[in-house]
Structure formats: C-alpha cells, structure tokens
Amino acid sequence: MHKNLKIFLSFLKIGAGTIGGGFVMLPLIRQEVVDRRKWIKEEQFMHFLTIAQSSPGVMAVNLSLVIGWEINGLSGALSGLLGAVLPSFVSILLIALVFLKYFETAWLKAFFKGAVPATSGVIGAVVFVLARKNLKGFYQYAALLAASALLVFWRANPVLVIVLGMIVALWITYRRKV
C-alpha cells in the first residue's frame, strides 16, 4: 500500500473512532505511529507533541500535520490532515442532515457514561507512558505537578502555562550554554 494512503487511513481510523477531540485522539495516535507502525520514535513523538501544542489551531490537526511531515514530507502531512478532518466533516453533516433528533436517546447516554471514564483513564495512561520515557529526575516531575496544579486548581489559561514553560525552558537552555 502507498505510504500516503497508510498515513491517511491511520488518521481516518483514529478520527472516526474517537469522540471528544484532540486529547482523546492523542493516546491512539501515539499507539498507532509509535507502537504499531513504528513510523516515529517515542522521543520524536514528544517533540512533535510539543510543536503541536505550542502552535495555534486544532491540536489533533497540528499533530497529524507534523507527524505526516516526518513520515513522508508535504504529501504525508496533507494525507494525515485529510484523514484527521474527514470523519468530522462526514459525521457532522450526517448528524445535521439526518440524526439530530436521535441524539438524546438513553442508549447513547449510557454508552457515554461508560466511555467517558475510560477516556480519562486512557489519557492518564498516555501521560504515564510518555512521562516514563521522557521525564528524567526530580525537577521534571515537580514541574509536571506544578504546571498541572496551575491548570487544574487555579484554572490557569493553557496559553499562559505554555508561554511560562517556554520562558523557563529558554532560561534553562541559555544557562546550559553559558
């Protein structure tokens, strides 16, 4: 199978199979491109996640683009993008045209009552897996906890936390050089 088609199908599958957006897609994207397809290494994945989160726009779209770039250049990036976006486009149009009235059924609500806690477990697990591979030493874990506390308890703006992180990261980088 052509590489671009493989990239497209991988992101299509993940986009079509997950509900709740980028953070839900993240664990599946990691499993697909790192564990299953072995297109990129764990360390690279962390770099790409950093780029995707530090850029404006839809996080899952950014991630599909940057991973696609790495696997097969511009055509790979566009294949990933198309795969990530197409399920949204088709399912929203279907819902808008046909299914809107079925949206409040008890079965669907029960399905989500089971799926939502699992989603939180799955996203928690990807943090665990990525932290184990990428974080080293006391200070990095302390920084993870501090930044999480800012976001969770003080409801800090994510942009603010990223910018703050960048400032600290630049300072650390500068000090290492001197």
Next chain:
Amino acid sequence: MIFWQLFIAFFKIGMFSFGGGYATIPLIEKEIISTHQWLTLPQFYQVVAVAGMTPGPVGINCATFVGYRVAGVIGSAVATIAVVLPSVIIISLLYYIFKKYLSKGEESVKVFFAAMSPVVLSLVLSAAISIGREGISDLWSILIALTAFILVTATKLNILYILAGAGLAGMLLYK
C-alpha cells in the same frame, strides 16, 4: 459575501486559538455570536454539545457544523478549510525550523524540548483530570477508568477496542 465572511472568521479562529479543544470555544463564540450573529446562544451551545459527542477533533466539528448552519454544505467545507489553513502554514514552518536545527544535533534544541516536556504533559494530564471529573461519578466508573488505564499501560490492546468496550459496559450498567 457569506462564504468569504465564513472563511475569514474561521481563518481567524484557526490562527488565534491556542490550547486545543474546548479552549477554542470562547473565540468561536466571539466570532459566531458577537461579531456575526450567525447563531443564537442556545443554537451555539447545541453545536458545542454535538461537536463534543461526534467523532473527530472538536474544533473541526464546530467549524463544520457552524459552516453548515450558516451556508449549507459548501459553507461547512469553506469553514473547515479555513480553520485548518493556518495550522498547515504554521506547522510546516515550525517543522522546517525544527528539522534544520535538531537534525544537526544542536544540543540546545534538545535541552529546550526536554525542558518543555513537563508543561506539554501537564496539559494532557489536566485534560484527563477534567474529563475524569465530568465522567467519574460512582464506583463502576472508577473501575472503568482504572481498567482502561491498566489496559493501555500494560497491554498492546488497540485503544479503540478499549473505548468501545467501555461504552458497551456503560450500556449494560446504566441503561
């Protein structure tokens, strides 16, 4: 012209929304309701609810749905293309810069990315926590969340099956 207005509005949303997912909602609300009055507030909340319960990235779902409400199928295509276009440009630029410096083995770039890792992971962790706060309400849901966590960390089971299985368990438990 409505298509051009849609394009500009969603290009702006794609360009200036940071933080992913629900963090982009206030900006979309500003463009759609305050600036253009394309939807009423209850209509907008319906869009957000449906976007959160539909496959695919939430931001794309919002764009597609609002585009459709405002100007039909072509409107939804215009809004979707407009919202991803800034990403295509910015990510391509960043990827180019990243490759240029990291492939040369620049130590300082590696240090920078390593220093950013905790912050990047904290955003993911806080998403897990806020989804957990919303979804974990009883003993069963704690059990489901723990099972999902263990299955992902300890097995190679496809995560799609884990999520589908949890949904089916929900149907058995809560219907």
